[in-house]
Amino acid sequence: MSKDHVERALESDAPLSAAVHQRDVGKEAAEERGWHEAALVGRSVTINRPRAEVYAFWRDFRNLARFLENIERVEVGDDRRSHWVIEAPAGRTVEWDSQIVEDEPDSLIAWESLQGGDIKNTGRIEFSDAAPGRGTLVTATIVYDPPGGDIGKLIAKLFQKEPKVQARRDLRRFKQLMETGEISTSAAPDAGPRGSFS
Amino acid sequence: MRALTWHGKHDVRMETVPDPQIVNPRDAIIKVTSTAICGSDLHLYDSYIPTLQRGDILGHEFMGEVVETGPGSTLEKGQRVVVPFVIACGQCFFCEHQQYSACDNSNPAEKADMSEVLYGYPMTGAFGYSHLTGGYAGGQAEFVRVPYSDVGPIVIPYGLEDDKVLFLSDILPTGWMAAENCEIEPGDTVAVWGCGPVGQFAIQSALIMGAHRVIAIDHHSHRLALAKSMGAEIINYHDVKVREALTEMTGGIGPDAVIDAVGMESHGFTIDNILDAVKTTVKLGTDRTHVLREVIMACRKGGRVSIPGVYGGMADKFPIGALMEKGLSVKTGQTHVQKYLPQLLEMIGEGKIDTTYIISHRLPLEDAPKGYKMFKEQQNEVTKVVLKPD
Numbered sequence: 174m175s176k177d178h179v180e181r182a183l184e185s186d187a188p189l190s191a192a193v194h195q196r197d198v199g200k201e202a203a204e205e206r207g208w209h210e211a212a213l214v215g216r217s218v219t220i221n222r223p224r225a226e227v228y229a230f231w232r233d234f235r236n237l238a239r240f241l242e243n244i245e246r247v248e249v250g251d252d253r254r255s256h257w258v259i260e261a262p263a264g265r266t267v268e269w270d271s272q273i274v275e276d277e278p279d280s281l282i283a284w285e286s287l288q289g290g291d292i293k294n295t296g297r298i299e300f301s302d303a304a305p306g307r308g309t310l311v312t313a314t315i316v317y318d319p320p321g322g323d324i325g326k327l328i329a330k331l332f333q334k335e336p337k338v339q340a341r342r343d344l345r346r347f348k349q350l351m352e353t354g355e356i357s358t359s360a361a362p363d364a365g366p367r368g369s370f371s
Numbered sequence: 372m373r374a375l376t377w378h379g380k381h382d383v384r385m386e387t388v389p390d391p392q393i394v395n396p397r398d399a400i401i402k403v404t405s406t407a408i409c410g411s412d413l414h415l416y417d418s419y420i421p422t423l424q425r426g427d428i429l430g431h432e433f434m435g436e437v438v439e440t441g442p443g444s445t446l447e448k449g450q451r452v453v454v455p456f457v458i459a460c461g462q463c464f465f466c467e468h469q470q471y472s473a474c475d476n477s478n479p480a481e482k483a484d485m486s487e488v489l490y491g492y493p494m495t496g497a498f499g500y501s502h503l504t505g506g507y508a509g510g511q512a513e514f515v516r517v518p519y520s521d522v523g524p525i526v527i528p529y530g531l532e533d534d535k536v537l538f539l540s541d542i543l544p545t546g547w548m549a550a551e552n553c554e555i556e557p558g559d560t561v562a563v564w565g566c567g568p569v570g571q572f573a574i575q576s577a578l579i580m581g582a583h584r585v586i587a588i589d590h591h592s593h594r595l596a597l598a599k600s601m602g603a604e605i606i607n608y609h610d611v612k613v614r615e616a617l618t619e620m621t622g623g624i625g626p627d628a629v630i631d632a633v634g635m636e637s638h639g640f641t642i643d644n645i646l647d648a649v650k651t652t653v654k655l656g657t658d659r660t661h662v663l664r665e666v667i668m669a670c671r672k673g674g675r676v677s678i679p680g681v682y683g684g685m686a687d688k689f690p691i692g693a694l695m696e697k698g699l700s701v702k703t704g705q706t707h708v709q710k711y712l713p714q715l716l717e718m719i720g721e722g723k724i725d726t727t728y729i730i731s732h733r734l735p736l737e738d739a740p741k742g743y744k745m746f747k748e749q750q751n752e753v754t755k756v757v758l759k760p761d
Contacts, residue, residue: 221464307464338484345480345493353460354443355395357479357496357518359507 190215190314208293208318214336215315218344220351221308227351228279228300231311240346240356242339255284261327267291292328293318313344373760374428374512375739380418381747383429383740391508391516396443399520401454405533406433406510408742408756409541410567411634411681415501416743419635420683422485422502431456431498432540433510434533437524445521452524453539454517455708458496458507461522471495472705477519478505495705510540511739513760525712528720535719537757538568538726544711545679546572546632550580552677552702553628560584560621562669563603564662565632566594568729568755569679573630574603575724586620588613591751597728617669625671633662634680660686667693678703729755736760 179201182192190213192198203211220227230236234247234255245260252273259267269290275283275297283297294317303310317336320328349356376386391400409432414420434453437446446452459471466474477496478486486494486503496518499509508515517524527536546569553561561577563570566589574585578601587598588606595605606616617626662680667690670676676699694701718724731754734742742756 219464221462221467341484341487342480345483348463349460349476349480352462353397353476353519355397357460357477357505358394359479359482359496359505360394361389361392 188215188217188312188314189213202316203318206293206295206316206318211316211318212336213314213316214340215313216337216340216344217310217312218348219303219308219310220348222351224300224302224309225279227309227311228282230351231298231300231347232276232282240350241343242346254287259328265327267324267328269294291324292320311344311347313340315340372513373736374508375430375736376425377415377423377427377429378425381416381744383416383743385737385739386426388426388428388512391514393439393441394516395518396441397519397521398441399437399444399446399517399524400439401433401435401452401510401515401517401524402438403433403435403510403513403515403736403760404451405435405537406430406512406736406758406760407537407540408432408511408739408746408758410569411500412743413747414635414681414683416747420501420503424502424506427499427501427506428508428512429499430509430511431500432537432542433498433515434527434537434540435515437520438514440520443521446524446526451527451529453527453536453712454498454510454515455523455525455539455544455712456497456500456541457523457705457708458498458505458518459522459709460519461709466522469707469710471707471709482506497705511736511758513736523709525716527716531720534727534730534757535725536716538572538729539708539712539715539719541706541708542568543572543715543724543726544708545569545706546574547576547711547715548706549573549630549632549677549679550576550582552679553577553580553582553630553675555580555582555628557581558583559627560586561628561630562586562588562617562626562666563598563630563632564588564666565634565680566591566598567632567750570594570630570632571597571601571729571754572726573632573677573679574598574601577630578602579718579723586617586626593751594754597754600728613665614669621671625669625674627671628675628677629666629670630677631662631666631680634678635659635682635684660689664688664690667699670697670699672697674699676701679706730757732756734758 178194178197189198198213199211202213234249238244238246243259245258248256255271257269261267270287271284273284281299285295286293296315299312301310346356372390374388377383437448437450440446457472458477459466459474460476463475472495474495478493482502482505483493494504496505498507550573559582561582563573566587577585585603587603589595590609599605736758739758746753746756
């Protein structure tokens with residue numbers, strides 16, 4: 174039953190994140206990975222900059238904390254490994270290590286979290302040319318296993334928003350930073366965005 | 372600093388609030404020398420626009436002196452500038468196509484969800500006009516933080532006084548774009564509903580663009596007199612049946628182009644309008660669209676409909692049949708202010724456009740709450756309130 178829905182959705186030329194039966198899409202994603210559960214977040218954004226520039230900015234994972242709202246920092250180990258940190262209330266942190274599993278220059282970056290982290294997750298960022306003169310199409314697909322227990326509660330509290338909303342906002346900030354060099358804000362200075370003066 | 376803040380329906384106050392600061396590299400801080408109350412501020416005053424928060428600073432028509440600049444600003448301290456009400460980044464697809472009021476970047480990411488849900492895609496940022504357009508602090512204040520200050524503000528030469536250029540911030544380009552959206556051809560008759568400031572400037576602009584005749588419609592005799600003084604023929608809808616008059620005045624053809632410079636709070640004692648008023652009062656959520664219906668019905672076959680008037684929600688009993696069967700084209704939208712500034716400033720400098728005649732009242736900024744009340748309650752006499760800090 175669930176396979177039917179997902180397969181039929183795949184017959185459209187639309188990404189799976191737009192499928193009606195998201196639960197079935199998640200189930201399949203979880204089965205594939207041998208996970209408990211999986212939630213899929215997808216979102217595209219068009220950025221009015223050349224593909225190579227957009228790819229290069231994302232490929233340097235240290236840049237990600239500038240526009241991913243919940244990520245405190247990403248420490249880059251070697252060319253493929255990175256350590257992700259979310260700061261949580263009461264001095265706690267949520268952390269995991271991640272490894273790049275696919276990397277096609279100017280086209281694709283995919284990563285997977287390594288064993289032992291607080292959240293299991295995988296992500297793919299695809300870069301393709303938009304129509305001539307219209308920059309780069311960036312499509313993000315993130316699949317994660319919503320954790321249970323203490324960490325689960327902490328993360329639920331921290332994120333509050335739906336992951337889909339969070340992804341949408343994060344990609345808007347990414348676009349703003351790439352196109353304008355800063356992140357738009359109407360907040361008072363002490364609540365302003367991080368790192369936009371560099 | 373002192374600023375005009377919103378606290379609820381018909382409740383605006385002068386308060387002392389923290390001074391704005393430079394937040395982003397391309398920001399500038401402007402010391403306001405003149406600011407005005409816009410007809411669309413009355414939509415906020417009347418609580419027709421959702422997502423305002425208590426304490427929000429209103430005002431989107433302002434100008435002043437540059438007092439501070441971020442490292443990415445192209446402005447210099449001491450320059451006099453008029454600031455467009457639309458905040459635009461200058462670098463997205465839309466800005467590159469001069470569709471500044473569709474800027475993809477100026478509405479902060481966390482505010483853009485609301486208008487994306489309402490309209491399909493998020494709106495641009497704007498000053499002092501609710502959190503749908505970004506929640507930016509407005510210009511009815513002593514100081515304003517201006518984001519993307521290298522794109523929006525236009526530098527004004529010394530010698531051109533504030534009153535002559537202040538309306539470049541919104542209503543002059545809005546009236547101009549309303550006329551441009553009529554795609555006026557020689558011999559055209561243009562009918563303009565609403566003789567507030569935008570209507571007045573649309574009349575002036577349509578005549579400059581070569582309209583053969585402009586017919587202005589309102590019920591305020593003073594506003595109609597102003598329209599007449601600028602060269603329009605007039606119809607007072609309290610005394611005259613508008614559609615019949617337009618048909619007769621155009622020899623049975625109808626106006627070639629029509630402009631709805633009224634928007635969502637249209638008056639008039641017609642059945643549709645009373646129903647709309649009842650529904651908006653009981654929060655059934657449709658705009659009052661009496662004028663929009665009337666402009667569509669009045670427009671000639673194959674004519675052009677231009678809508679500078681502000682709408683925010685849904686329309687009920689929309690004459691879709693008339694629109695389709697007559698083959699009308701519709702152009703509307705918030706104004707791409709930045710696009711029009713250089714040419715309009717030049718025309719003001721050359722004396723081809725005068726905007727000062729609509730100013731009826733000048734008040735100190737401290738009296739802004741009184742200004743709102745007057746503008747709301749005495750629309751015949753009060754055509755424009757200009758506020759000055761100090």
